[in-house]
Amino acid sequence: MSFDREQIAGLIRKLASADRLLAQTYIDGTVFVDDDNRTAIDSLKKAGIMRTADVSDEYRLTGDVKRLIDRLLLRNQRYQQAIDLGKMILTVEEDIEDYRRALERNDQDEARYHLEQIDDTLYEAIESLETSLSVMFAAITSQFGFVSSLNSKIRQNRRALAYAQRLVQELNQVDLNDCYDWLSWAAIPPELSRKIIRFIDQYKSIVERLTSIVARMKTLLFTLRLQEQTANRTRAMAQFLRQHPEWEPLDWSIETAAPELLRRGSGLNLFPGIDTANPVLQADLVEIVQELRRQTKPLAPPPRDNASAPLDTQMPEHIEYHRDLYESHIENLFASALERQGRSTSALQYWQGEGLEIKAELWLDMVFAQYCCLPQRMRSVVALEMQGENLSDFNGNQVIHEISLRQV
C-alpha cells in the first residue's frame, strides 16, 4: 500500500483549495450545494473529503476528515477512547518478531517497514492515552465547564471517574516485565531499544498521572455533591421560611459554649489618634491642616456618641482662699518669737496652748521643716534651738523633744 508523492500532494492541494468551504462545513456541520460551490463539492466528494447528508443537496465532512480536524484542533475531544492495550501488546510482539526475522534475512526494506509499524503502534497507544489524560485533566480543571448545570457536572464527573477507573484496569494489563523482555534480544538494534525504552518511560508517567487524576476526580465529585447539598438546602430553607413565617432561629450565641462558627464579633471601631508631638508627623499634619483650610465645603466631623449636657449659665462665685491651718499656726509661732524680742518661745507650749490636734512629734517636724524653708534673711533673724537625746547607735543624731525659737 504505497502512494506516490504527487497523489498525496494532490489531496492536500484539494483540501487547501476548498479551505473556507471546509471550515464552514466543519463549524456548521453541513453545507448546502448551490451553483457557486457545486463543482468544488463534487470534487471533494470524489476525493472522500465530503459526503452527502440526510438531504440530497446537503453535504457533510467525512468522518476521517472531521476526526483529523478534531484531533488537530484539540476541539470537541472525547477522553473516552477505545484503548485495547492487550491487543496492542500482542501486535507489537508480533511486529518485533517479524522485524527480527527480516533483519536475520538481511531484508532491510521489510525490517524498516516492521520498525515503522512498531513505532506507529507504540506512538498511537501512548498518544491516545495522553489525549484521554489531557482531556480528563482539562475537564477537572474547568470543573466540567462544558456543561453548565450542577446535575450534569455531577453526572459527567461520575462518568469520567468510571472511565478513568476502567483505564487504570486497562493499563494494569500491561506487564512492564513483558516490555523489558522485548529488549532481551542480544543483537537488538539501538533504534528499536530506544523506542521500547521511551514507551516504558511514557507508560510509567501515564500511570502516575492517571492515579492523580482519579484522586482529583473523587475530590471534585465530593465537592460537587456538597454544592448540590448546599443548593438543595438553600431551596428547602426558603420553603421552610415561607411555611413558617413566625420562625426565628434561637440565639445560639448566648449558649455557654457558643459553637465555633458563631464566635465572630461585630468588629472593633478603630479610631487611630495622631501623636502631634512627633516631629516626623508634623510636616504631614501641617499639610492636612492646610488642606482642610482650603476646603470650600468642610467635611463634617464624624458623629460621636456623646450625650448632650445642659449649659451652665450661673455666674461664677467668689471662692475664699483656704489657707493651710498648720501653716498659719507655724507663722503665728514665728511671729510670737519675734514679738518676745530675744526671749525664747517654746513650740511645744504653743502646741499645747492652741490645743492642736496633731501629735507633738509631727508638730515639731513641721516647725523644723518650715524653718528650713524660710529665706536666709529670715533665718538669720530667728534662731532655732532643738532639745533632744542623742541616739546611741548614730553619732550626732537626736530624737527631738522640744524646739525653742528666739529673735537674734
Add this chain to the structure above:
Amino acid sequence: MFKQVAEALLSGHFICPTAYPDAYDYLSQPANADKIDAFLKPLDRTLMSLDGEVYYAAYTVVDDSNRGPIREAFAEIRAQLRPVVEWMDMVMTALGQDMPIRARDEIRMTQLLNAIEHEPSLTEQLNRLTQLTLFKTSKTAISEQLSWVLQKLEQSGYLVKPNPQASLYLATGKIDYLHRIIAFLNDAEALELDKHAANAEDVEQQELFL
C-alpha cells in the same frame, strides 16, 4: 498589607477574593496567615477559614468580655437570614440554575431583570422580598425594586460591585458563611432541610409523571 488585613479582620469583615482580593492573596500564603494568627492570639482571637475561600477573625474563648459583640454579630445574621435566603432562592429560580450562590459568583442585574420581568411568579417573589425588613421599600417598578435589593445586599456585605457604573455584582464570602449558618441551624434546630429537599425532588418527579 499586614496592617490592612489585621484591621479588616478586627473590624469584623470577611476576607474573600471578591471583597478584599489583595488581602485574600496575602492570607493565602501560609506564612502570612500564621503571622496574622499570632497577632490575633493575644487578643483572644484566631484566624478562621472556610475551605480556604473565606477568612475571618473568631474569638478563641467566650466570656463576659466578648459575649456582647458575639451576640450582636449573630443578631445581624439572624435578621438577614430570611431576606437573603429568599433572595438566593429567587435568583436560582430566575437563572434556572441548580448551583448555590457562592463567593465569586457573578450576578448580572440585566440578566436577572430580564428573567423576573417575564415571569409573574418571580415578580411576585421580588415584591414579597421588598416587604421584608432588610429590603423594605415603597418602590413599585420591578427594575427599581431589584436595584434596591442588590444595593442593600451590597451594603450588607453579601455582594460587591467592582465597577460602580456597571450592573455586575459579585457574591462575597459572607454568602458562604451564611450557607454554613444554614447548615448549623439545620442540625442544631433539627429543621430536617435535607429531608425537605429530597421530598421536594420526589414531588417534582411525581408531578412530571402525572
